[in-house]
Amino acid sequence: MNADFAWGLQNLIPDQKRQKYNNQKLEGKKYSCSTFMLYLGLDKKYDHLLHNNVFISGDYKNNFMEIEESKVLSRDPSFYVQNASVTDPSLAPDGHSALYVLVPVPNLRSNIDWSRKTGSFRNTVIKLLEDRAGLTDIKDHIKYEKMITPLDWKEELHVGFGATFNLAHNLNQMLYFRPHNKFEEFDNMWLVGGGTNPGSGLPTIYESGRITANIMCNKYKLNYKEVNIQHNTYSLQG
Template sequence: MKKISVVGAGPGGLTAAILLANAGYEVEVFEKEGFIGGRTSPIHIGDFTFDRGPTFVNMMYLIKEIFDLADRNLEDYVELVELTPLYDLIYNTKRLTVTSDYEQMISNIEEVFPGNTAGYTRYLQETHKKLEALVPLLQKKMDSITDLLSIDAVKALPELEIGKSLMQKLAEYFNDEELQLAFTFQSKYLGMSPWSCPGAFSILSYIEQAYGVFHIKGGVNQLTQAMATVLEEMNVKIHLNTPVKEVLKTKKKVAGLLLENGDIIYSDDVVINADFGYAMTKLLKEPLASKWTPEKVKKKQFSCSTFMLYLGLDTQYDLQHHTIMFAEDYKKNMEEISDTKILSEDMSIYIQNPVVSDSTLAPAGKSTLYVLAPVPNNFSDIDWPQIKKQYRDVLIKTLESRLDLKDLEQHIEEELVFSPQDWEQQMNVYQGATFNLGHQLSQMMTFRPHNQFKPYQNCWLVGGGTHPGSGLPIILESSRITANLILERDGIKTYPIQPLPKKVNYSIPKVPAYDPTTI
């Protein structure tokens, strides 16, 4: 029985630990914090509970599948709440409610953006085919050029939309730029503006509408709590308050972990779930893989950061569970976040108001607001200690004016403000880049850090900084890929991969083939 040490009790590390322990390995998890989940953990402020990071779950079929592989039923551990509608989109003069109900979505689009309903139907039909082609690339290792020449990769190549941006792709379906934006805002969490994001990522919005968006009662943090419970049932030890100082190396193998307290943990394999940039610059320290030296990591493209407000209110507002508010000049806002790296006066904001779906998160008559503003990462050199309070005040005033949240300031009972500097210093997020490495094609598939971190024979990566990428379900998929590579090496039966579910949330009529003159 080989001993495997997992660094980090985030969703990637916990998933890897479950799959490896279930396969018979001796597994231990080492977590620097006193709590489970990393960015997928709860924040308790007074009588209010918040998710620290992810606030919803999509691709629920994949998360259920991971639990199934360990002979567990996800719904024995958590209570799922499917959201209807999905979210409200707030423009300068318009509001669009996005739903996974096809007929209702057609009605909503026709009311706000007339003349675009046929394009929406084609978007659903064609993007499902794109997703079917691309999913196999997200489920298998991508650690060599030969993987790019596989049958699945060759089939998927046309769907990567190389040379076509997400906005250009969506212009094939919709004649209004604001409606196009309704299917693009997810791209900023990949570190890209929709004007530069590859057209392949039109699948992101589609996945939400085709397979639903879910809340977990008590918060998404309950998913990682459920994973910890499964590990407890498996007698896997999770060591909290146990930071790792360094991954010990000997030639082309890792020997184990040096803990901050001076203890040495010898291991046959090490699985790293720490933030990728942090792991390369702090834990591995000058790895043999020359392209990931600290100097070269610094030159990679990283996602934006996020400025967070966690507000416990003594009242409740008339808001959907999720609301996305676009900057009046969204393109300029994206350029300032990703390119010039300056703070936008005209900001985009995401707001979660979960008490409309889950009364357990706040006392009766009260509510929590989770407020996220995408901002430049810490390569910007923004002086957050100097401007943190000022930026917080601007956010509050913007919410009061644009969302008509009257007297919001006066209703705040509890509050936590979290800046990009806090993400870096308190959560070990490299340069505060909350969503890890960007997802440009030059940093995807075989060009992204590999699940087996070569040249070390027994060092493995899971999480948003490795293949296939960031996003909660995709992080879990990275763990299955890594676990299967270890199992395959040791001659143990690997975990199966289920095909994309055929059942989706809509039933739509066939429409004519694409005719550019109709746009």
């Protein structure tokens, strides 16, 4: 299963078939933040931006608590901007560019009504791009725009609780304490992705696939080369 862990179990396997990870226990787990995303196609280049740009809130601690504790939308959030066109101009037509904006926000365990808040928060993000990223005229150059909210993560992309990074990385949900690659509850079920060992984030998600494939090959005595998997001499399985 490479679906999001919480969504996949709740939607693919009946609750009564699960014990360790039934719906009640899944509700009791801690989940990561969500993200508000903007994908912008612009008829202008902003060469003062690097490929990767991180803008930290003026009160980072408060912003963190707004996401994790009070679960409200911040007026001064930290955010990330990817300006990949400076690295690969072929991503957009000549004189154009593509921006990707990521803003960490509370997951759907908050009381935020995204059906009402999406427009105003989008305007907040655009204002941040103007004031803090130096994109003072960006409103005049947006030719394409796509938004993804925590509700979209859940409804359209099947991410449990809209938690973009899956199970939270608190101490009792990290590495070995995450759901195991060889899933504990079913003999014929294996996990890959951010909801299993070693955790979320693209490099570790790739590693989860390698770990799972190696365990399967060992179990069924398959030759690694036959299944086109490069064998590593180490494992994060613990």
